[in-house]
Amino acid sequence: MNDGRGHFTVTTLPVEAQFSIVFASLVFDANGDTHPDILLAGNQYGVPPVLGRYDASRGTLLLGDGRGGFRAADPSQAIPLDGQIRGLAFVIRGTKAPLLAVARNNATLQLLSSARFTPLTPSR
Numbered sequence: 152m153n154d155g156r157g158h159f160t161v162t163t164l165p166v167e168a169q170f171s172i173v174f175a176s177l178v179f180d181a182n183g184d185t186h187p188d189i190l191l192a193g194n195q196y197g198v199p200p201v202l203g204r205y206d207a208s209r210g211t212l213l214l215g216d217g218r219g220g221f222r223a224a225d226p227s228q229a230i231p232l233d234g235q236i237r238g239l240a241f242v243i244r245g246t247k248a249p250l251l252a253v254a255r256n257n258a259t260l261q262l263l264s265s266a267r268f269t270p271l272t273p274s275r
Contacts, residue, residue: 152219164213167223171208175254177239182228186217192236192253209233230265234258 152160174193181188190212195205210232212224230251238254242262253261 160219162219162221164221165223167211168213170211172205173208175236175239177241177251179241181212181224181230182214184217186215188215188224189213189221190230190239192232192239194235196235196256208236210236230263232261234261 152162154160168191172193172195173191174195176192177190178187179190180186181190190210192208192210193205194208198204210230212229213221214224214228215221232253233255235256235258236253237256238252240252240254242250242252244250248264251263251265253263255261
């Protein structure tokens with residue numbers, strides 16, 4: 152955790168953060184409580200058949216408690232992601248709800264729309 156003054160603290164994340172390989176993450180307020188939440192995504196298909204694909208992730212949403220702790224969101228709160236995710240970003244559209252851009256390896260760009268996507272503005 153970055154306290155904004157050049158100090159960092161290591162924080163343990165829930166075990167769900169390690170269910171699959173992670174290539175992309177995005178911090179935003181997913182549930183409207185003004186606390187930073189983290190969306191993790193990844194997967195890797197190009198591995199030797201003897202190992203099997205690393206494809207257990209449909210996206211993992213970690214909800215922040217405002218004190219640096221996180222818990223995995225209930226699956227009903229999940230943001231359904233599919234494929235080998237390599238990047239996540241918001242597309243801001245003026246007064247409209249932002250779009251979540253999902254960059255996937257060897258696939259088209261996915262754009263997801265939801266009123267609950269609330270990008271965080273840096274506090275000063």
